[in-house]
Amino acid sequence: MAWRTIDRTKVSPEEMGPGLSAAVREKIQAFFPRYPTKQAALIPALHIIQDALGYISLQAMEDVAELLELHPSQVMDVVSFYSMFWTHPRGKKTIMLCRSLSCELMGGKNVRDALVEKLGIKEHETTDDGEWSFMTEECLAACEHAPCMLINEKLHKCVRVEDLNRILSDPDNDKLEMPRSDLFDAPRTAQT
Amino acid sequence: MPKIIIDGQEIECRPGIPVLQAALEAGMDIPHYCYHPGLKIVASCRLCLMEMKMPHPKTKEMAWAPKLFPSCQTPAKDGMEVRFDSDAVRANVRHVMEYYLLNHPLDCPVCDKAGECYLQDYTEDHGSAASRMVDEKQKNPKKDIGPQTLLYSDRCVLCSRCVRFCDEISGTSELRVINRGSRGEIDVFPGRPLDNALQGNVVELCPVGALLDKEFLFRQRVWTLKTTKSISPVDSRGQSIYIDYNEEGIHRIRPRFNEKVNEWWISDEARFGWKHVHRDDRLNQPRVRGSDGLVPQRWEELPEFLRKRLADAAKQVSDSVAVVLSPMMSCEEAWLLAKAVRDVAPQAVLFHGFVPVVGEDRTFPKGFVVKAEKCPNRRGIETICEHLGGNTANWGDFLGMASSGKIKAAYVVGGYPNEWLTSEAVAAIGQVEFLVVQDLFPTALTEHAAVEIPSVSWTEREGMFMNCDGLLQEFERALNPLEGTKADGQFFFELAGNVGLFRAKKVREEMAAALPVFADVFIPQELPEHAH
Numbered sequence: 001m002a003w004r005t006i007d008r009t010k011v012s013p014e015e016m017g018p019g020l021s022a023a024v025r026e027k028i029q030a031f032f033p034r035y036p037t038k039q040a041a042l043i044p045a046l047h048i049i050q051d052a053l054g055y056i057s058l059q060a061m062e063d064v065a066e067l068l069e070l071h072p073s074q075v076m077d078v079v080s081f082y083s084m085f086w087t088h089p090r091g092k093k094t095i096m097l098c099r100s101l102s103c104e105l106m107g108g109k110n111v112r113d114a115l116v117e118k119l120g121i122k123e124h125e126t127t128d129d130g131e132w133s134f135m136t137e138e139c140l141a142a143c144e145h146a147p148c149m150l151i152n153e154k155l156h157k158c159v160r161v162e163d164l165n166r167i168l169s170d171p172d173n174d175k176l177e178m179p180r181s182d183l184f185d186a187p188r189t190a191q192t
Numbered sequence: 193m194p195k196i197i198i199d200g201q202e203i204e205c206r207p208g209i210p211v212l213q214a215a216l217e218a219g220m221d222i223p224h225y226c227y228h229p230g231l232k233i234v235a236s237c238r239l240c241l242m243e244m245k246m247p248h249p250k251t252k253e254m255a256w257a258p259k260l261f262p263s264c265q266t267p268a269k270d271g272m273e274v275r276f277d278s279d280a281v282r283a284n285v286r287h288v289m290e291y292y293l294l295n296h297p298l299d300c301p302v303c304d305k306a307g308e309c310y311l312q313d314y315t316e317d318h319g320s321a322a323s324r325m326v327d328e329k330q331k332n333p334k335k336d337i338g339p340q341t342l343l344y345s346d347r348c349v350l351c352s353r354c355v356r357f358c359d360e361i362s363g364t365s366e367l368r369v370i371n372r373g374s375r376g377e378i379d380v381f382p383g384r385p386l387d388n389a390l391q392g393n394v395v396e397l398c399p400v401g402a403l404l405d406k407e408f409l410f411r412q413r414v415w416t417l418k419t420t421k422s423i424s425p426v427d428s429r430g431q432s433i434y435i436d437y438n439e440e441g442i443h444r445i446r447p448r449f450n451e452k453v454n455e456w457w458i459s460d461e462a463r464f465g466w467k468h469v470h471r472d473d474r475l476n477q478p479r480v481r482g483s484d485g486l487v488p489q490r491w492e493e494l495p496e497f498l499r500k501r502l503a504d505a506a507k508q509v510s511d512s513v514a515v516v517l518s519p520m521m522s523c524e525e526a527w528l529l530a531k532a533v534r535d536v537a538p539q540a541v542l543f544h545g546f547v548p549v550v551g552e553d554r555t556f557p558k559g560f561v562v563k564a565e566k567c568p569n570r571r572g573i574e575t576i577c578e579h580l581g582g583n584t585a586n587w588g589d590f591l592g593m594a595s596s597g598k599i600k601a602a603y604v605v606g607g608y609p610n611e612w613l614t615s616e617a618v619a620a621i622g623q624v625e626f627l628v629v630q631d632l633f634p635t636a637l638t639e640h641a642a643v644e645i646p647s648v649s650w651t652e653r654e655g656m657f658m659n660c661d662g663l664l665q666e667f668e669r670a671l672n673p674l675e676g677t678k679a680d681g682q683f684f685f686e687l688a689g690n691v692g693l694f695r696a697k698k699v700r701e702e703m704a705a706a707l708p709v710f711a712d713v714f715i716p717q718e719l720p721e722h723a724h
Contacts, residue, residue: 005334005342011383058382071365072381080370 017057017089020064024052028067038068042078046085055086083137090133091126093174095119096150100139107161108147112136114161118168132168153180194270199277205268212240212263215276221722222276223285223314225351225399227264229723230456230558231360235262237351239314241284242266245273260284282318289319295330296400297346305401307414310724311349332377337367338386340406340460341395345377348402354378354394361457362390363557378402389554389562392463393456396446399724407464408444417443420670423657424462425520425650426609428565430659431458432716435466435651435670442466442651442671450716452663459562466651468609469671473633475646476676486644491678495687498603498643499536501626505601506537511583512600513537514624516590517576518545519567520607521680522655523664523710524699526569526576528684533603534580535688541583543590544573545605546612563660567608568650572658579707595620606631607647607680613637630680646677653679654696656713664713666696 020028027048031041045068049060056079058072065072079085084096097103097112116122119132126133142148145157152174156167167173193204198215205214213229215222225237241260248255254273260280275281292311300306332345350369355378358367366386370379380386386394395405417436424431424445432450436443445466447458478494479486489497506513515533517526533540548566555561577584585593593599602624606612613621613636621627622640629637630645638644652673656666673679685694704711 005336007336008380008382009336009338009385015382061381072384073366073368073379076370076379076381077368081372083372 011058016059016062017055018053019057019059019062020049020067021052024048025063025067028064039070039074042068042070042075046075046079050085055089057087083135086133089126091131093131093151094133094135096135096137096140098138098140098142098146098148099136100143102143103140103147106146106158110161111147111149111159111164114164118164194268196268196271197273199275207268209268210264211242211266211268211272211274214268215263216720216723219720220276221317222263223289223310223318224264225310225349226353228353228356228397228456231353231356233265234352234356235265237349238262238288239285240264241281242274242276243278243280285314285318286320289314290324292349293319293323294325295332295346296349297329297331299347302410303347303401304404304409304414305347305398309401310399311347330374335379337380338391340392340464341386342404342406342409343378344402344404345379347400348378349400350376350378351399352378353397353399354403357394357397358386358388358391361393361556361558361560362388364388366391367394389459389461390457390556390560392460393447393458405444412438412443418670420651420668421448422651422670423568423665423667424458424465425568425657426461426465426566427459427563428567428570428660429453429561429563430568430657430663430665431462432665433458433462437651437670441470448716449719450665452714452716453659453665454560457560459560461562465609466649468632469649469651471633474674474677475632475634475644476674478646479644481642486638486641489643491683494643494645494683495689498628498687499532499689501642502533502540502601502603503536505626506539509600510537510539511541512598513540514543514590514593514599514602515540516543516545516587516602516604517573518605518607519547519570519573520545520650521569521573521605522650522653522657522667522696523569523572523576523703524655524696525653525680525684526573527703528681528688528694528699529603529605530576530580532684532688534582537601539583541585541593541599542577542580543584544570544577544586546587546608546617548608548610548612565660568657568659571660571662572656572664575658575707575709591617591620594623597623599624601626601628603628604630604637605647605680606635606637607649608632609649611635645683646674647680648673648677652677653681655681656696656700656710664710666713666715 028045031044032038035041045064046056049056053060061075062072065075079087098108115134119127119134121127121134124135140148140150142155147159149156149159154174154176194207195202195204196214203214203218212222212224212227222240224240226234240263242263243256244261245254246257335343335345337343352369355367355369359365366380366384367378369376371377394403417438420435422433422435424433431454432448434446434448445463447456449456477488478491480489502513515530530542547570549564550566551564553561553564618636621637627641628643629641630647632647651670654669656664658664681696682694700710
C-alpha cells in the first residue's frame, strides 16, 4: 500500500462549513435548565442543528462544543456514533429505507435497488440537483407495514416498486399528516 | 491486607486494587490491553477475563461461576478464589486474540513497536499461527494527528488508553473514538491536533504500534537499543526516565515509573530534552589562555595547574576565590569541586549557580506538575553549600561581587542545555582576573576565560540530583563522554587530589558520613515488563 497519510492537523475554511446562527444558539441554550450538566444537552442540540442546517458541519461542532464547554472532538465522537446525524450536506428530501428483517422479507431489497437506479446515487449520497439523499436504517418500527421508508419525517407504508414513481413525484411526499408536537424542539418549562 | 487465591496460590495484595493488578504484582503475566493502573477502568479489551468462585444460588456452596469476569474490574476481596489457568479462560484469550488479529496488518517488519509490542507477545503466547479470515481486511488510514505523533489506525486495537490519557491526565481531550463498532477509529477533530505538554506519553501507552513518535519513526529497531535508568534534568522535579541508546548515541527517552514523582508519565520537555547532547558545537578539549589566546591543554596537567593558581589567588586576598556550583551538577560533583577548591583556598566563597526559570509551574488534572524551574539540582547545591558553611551566597551576589572586582579568581560551572548568560552577567564575570569556565558549549564567557574546560551532559555522567521536594534520586551513565572530554565527576575527583577512577557510589558514602541526608537515596519501585 502506498504511503498515504491523512493530515488531520489542518483544515480549510470550506471544509468547516456553516456555523450556528444566533437563533439556533438561543434554542440550544433554552435546553440547559433541563439537565444537570451542559454536556447532557448535546443530543438535543445536535437535533436542533441538523434541523437548521440539514447536517452537522465541522464549524457547527466547534460552535456547539464551545457552547456546551466540551472539546470539539467530544462532539464529533457523538455525531459519528449515531448514523442519523449527517456530517455532510444532504438534499431537500432524505429517503430512509428500512433494511431490517421484516422489510427485507417483504421486498425491501427490490425497493432499494429500484431507488438506487432511479436516483442514480448510492447510500449516504445526494443527487446532483440537490433534491434527494438516500440512506438505509436498521428499523423504523413499522414492521406491520413492511417494506417501509421515511421521506424526511413522513412514513410511507407498504412501498411497492411500482409505487415509487408516484411517491417520488408527489410534492407532498414529506408532508406530515399530524404536525410535530410542540415538545419536539421546545423544552418543557420547569414544573412548579 | 486481603488475601486472595489465584490459580490455587494464596496471594497477599494491597487493599482496594483489582484482581488483575494483584495478579500482575504477584508476577503473573495476564494479557491485557485496556487496563492501566494510572487510568480509569473500562474493561473493554476482554483479554483479562477470569473464572471466579461464587456461592451457588441454590445450594449456597462455593462453586466456579459459569460466566467469566473481567479481572481488571473486579476488586480483590479477602478470601476470594479466582483462576486464570483454565480451559474457559484460555479459550477466551484465544478467541479474543483471533478477533484482534482480524484486521491487523502483518507489517511487523516495518513497525516501530515490533519487539516491544504486546500484540506480538500475546499472539506468540495465545494466538494461532494462521488466520482463518477469508474476507478482505479493513484498512483504516494513517493519520497525522499532531506535531509529534502519527496514528496508524490500521494497527489500533481500540483499547482507548490514549483517549483516557488525554481526558484524565493531560485534561485536554484531543483524542476520541469516532464511528461505532467495527468501524471505530481513534481520531482528533480536524484542525485540533494532539498538542499538549504530555502528549508523548500516548506513544508508550499504546500497547501496539498505532501511535508513533515522529522523531523515532523508522530510526532504530528497539532490540538494538540499550537502556539506562536516569533522571531527567529538564526540570526541578527530577522525572524518572529510561535513556534508550546505542553506539550511535541516544535515540529516545521513555518514562520510568516513579511513585513519588512522575508515576507512569513524563513531560514532552523531558522526552525530547536530549537534543543538545548531540550538538556539533560541544566543547571537546580543555584550553588555557596563553600569549596568543586559548590553546589546548592536556587533561593531566590541569588539576595541578588549577590548584596552584587558585591557591595563589587565595594567598593575596583570602576570600577572593569563588566557586559557582551550577544546579545542573550532580551532588557528588558539587561536593568534590567545593571540597577541592576549599582545600587550596579555605576561605573560598561558594555560590549557588544560575537557576533558569521559564513561565510558571503547570499542574495537570491528576496532579502531574511541569515545573517552571528548569534545572535538576538546586536543592542539592543549596544543601551542600549549607553543610560546608563558610562564605556562601547566591548567583545575584556573585554577579555583584564580580562586577565590583572583589573576586580575583572564579571557577564557574555551567552545563545548561540553552544559552544562559545575559550580557550583564558576562560583563560582570568578565571582571574576574583568573576565570575558569566549565561548560557544554562555547559561551560569551569564552573570551574572558583563562581556562576553558569542557563539561559533559548528564547522559555521560553518574550521580544524584535532589529534586524540588528534597527527594534524592540517582541516575546512571548511558553514553561514554564525548571524545576529548572527561566526565565532570572524574575531573573534580582528580582536582581534589585523588588518583584513580571516580565512582559516584564511593563519593556518596563519604558524603553520607558527613551529612546523613545524602544517605537517603530514593529508588522507585521497578515494574515488571508484563505490567505495562
